[in-house]
Amino acid sequence: MPKFHQLLLTTLLFGVGLAASAAEPTEAEVRKVDLSAGKITLKHGEIKNLEMPPMTMVFQVPNPGLLGGIKAGDKVRFTADKVNGAYTVLTLELAK
Numbered sequence: 001m002p003k004f005h006q007l008l009l010t011t012l013l014f015g016v017g018l019a020a021s022a023a024e025p026t027e028a029e030v031r032k033v034d035l036s037a038g039k040i041t042l043k044h045g046e047i048k049n050l051e052m053p054p055m056t057m058v059f060q061v062p063n064p065g066l067l068g069g070i071k072a073g074d075k076v077r078f079t080a081d082k083v084n085g086a087y088t089v090l091t092l093e094l095a096k
Helices: 003-022
Strands: 026-034 039-044 055-060 075-083 086-094
Touching: 039 075
Parallel strands: 055 086
Antiparallel strands: 026 039, 026 075, 039 055, 075 086
């Protein structure tokens, strides 16, 4: 991989990591999982870092590994941010 691409990838991953660490987890109920499209529909509480009230909406999930074992009806905790103009799930786990 050329050095420029390595630097770009490192910068992008570092930026996503910072966003994930700054975002407070939000509780939600999974309404739908679309593995092939890399999307999840969540009925969520307030997302403070996005100044978003509770609602049901679709999020992009760039890491398909996050969706493994998640199904409609599950209670989850997640962090999200706006990445390249799209609301994107950064972390996702089953609620305890």
